[in-house]
Amino acid sequence: NAGVMQNPRHLVRRRGQEARLRCSPMKGHSHVYWYRQLPEEGLKFMVYLQKENIIDESGMPKERFSAEFPKEGPSILRIQQVVRGDSAAYFCASSPSGQPGGYTFGSGTRLTVV
């Protein structure tokens, strides 16, 4: 029973490029959360999705960031025209029920913008 799979583990992008981060939830989990972690800080909520629906995007920057969780395939966090300040670790968590006690986090994608 594989855990939450995130790829790539490390991603390097030049300023202005696009970054695509993928998250495959655990089998049977239909709730996906994305969090961002800056160095030496706690995780900050970005967005909560269920299949084909964005439920809560209150933590997403208004511009350049988008997320989707299609009917088939992984959830995608997309950052357009990356800037140095986007460098961070991005974690995905999945849950069977939408309750935080049931979260399982992936190992994250570390984005570096050069």
Added chain:
Amino acid sequence: GQQLNQSPQSMFIQEGEDVSMNCTSSSIFNTWLWYKQEPGEGPVLLIALYKAGELTSNGRLTAQFGITRKDSFLNISASIPSDVGIYFCAGQPGEGSSNTGKLIFGQGTTLQVKP
């Protein structure tokens, strides 16, 4: 917005010592969770607390959900070298918030254990 204040920021202790860390907030939380994060990995859930006053143990770890719903603590007894890592508290916001399951995280407590 809602924030969690976690302390201490870091601890350097001798193997065998007990450890205590806590989180406080000015807002009410419905759920308190404690996670451990090791380098290069995602957080791993240690203990989940769902009711005010609840005291829960997981091996050498004990955590409590404060009676006011605004704080929680985590104790680790008889620390061992593999306890090294960053410990985060996290809470699900309470009244006035939609129940979407999102979490607010503390800033973390870095624990180092000297053998």
